[in-house]
Amino acid sequence: MNQPEENDPIDVLLREQNTHVENNGFTTRVLAALPPRRRMWLRPVVLLGAAAIGSALASRWLPWENLSPFDLAALPSLNSQVLLPWLLVLSVAASLAWAVTAAVQGED
């Protein structure tokens, strides 16, 4: 460590000379020179908008009528007629959930 020597006259003088510099508008000048803020609100708005549109389209176009009650017993047989509509619904739901979460948390 290099604590200034309390009794060294040079250290005493140097400390005395370290006076406060008055702001005199310096902070205002710096803030005025900052680049314009990015539109931080744009990203969540776009994500939530896309999620809303996606929900509307999903409710209109997904094959709800083919959505049979989910049967775990059908899983091993890999019956595409049962699984495909569910996969479609789940993937759309997961995408919407991701969009909403990203918009709220502001994460990628």
Added chain:
Amino acid sequence: MSFTDADLIARVLAREDQHAFGELVRRYQSPVRGFLGRMTRGDTHLADDLAQETFLKAWRKLHTYRGSARFSTWLFGIAYNEFRTVARQSKELAVEDIEQPLAEPAKSAAGSRSDLRLDLTEALKELHSGERAAIVLCCQNGLTHEEAAQVLDCPLGTVKTHVLRGKEKLKRRLFGYQDYESA
């Protein structure tokens, strides 16, 4: 309620909060401008321009600040780089790197304390830029030798040598003042 530097930095990074950044500028404008004032040998206009550029650069590069050093140390580092960039292009600032003998020691034993302060200011201007930076950072702004080495981007031993040599030169220059002897 007073926010810590870390709180303010987090707000700037999360929301580009200019009020938070303004608070950081208010906290550190004095040491940064004082340091650059010394480095530019009292050219306050140039020092303020460099200080403004320092804070603008800090705004742009804040995401690279990792918090391992004090925020002031990080700022001093940017400020010193700004000074070096300008010094490389300025004959007036560059001549300092030519070794010059210091002016004659003060002769008047009865010199007043204000004379002593003026002489110290002048003596600081005559130091090599590395010595001056090390003295101002360590003796005036309270940085450790390690922190100063980080700011000046040089080995720890070099900083210690700069401080020792710089203080020796200042002592020789101020020898003779009664006030200095009794300070």
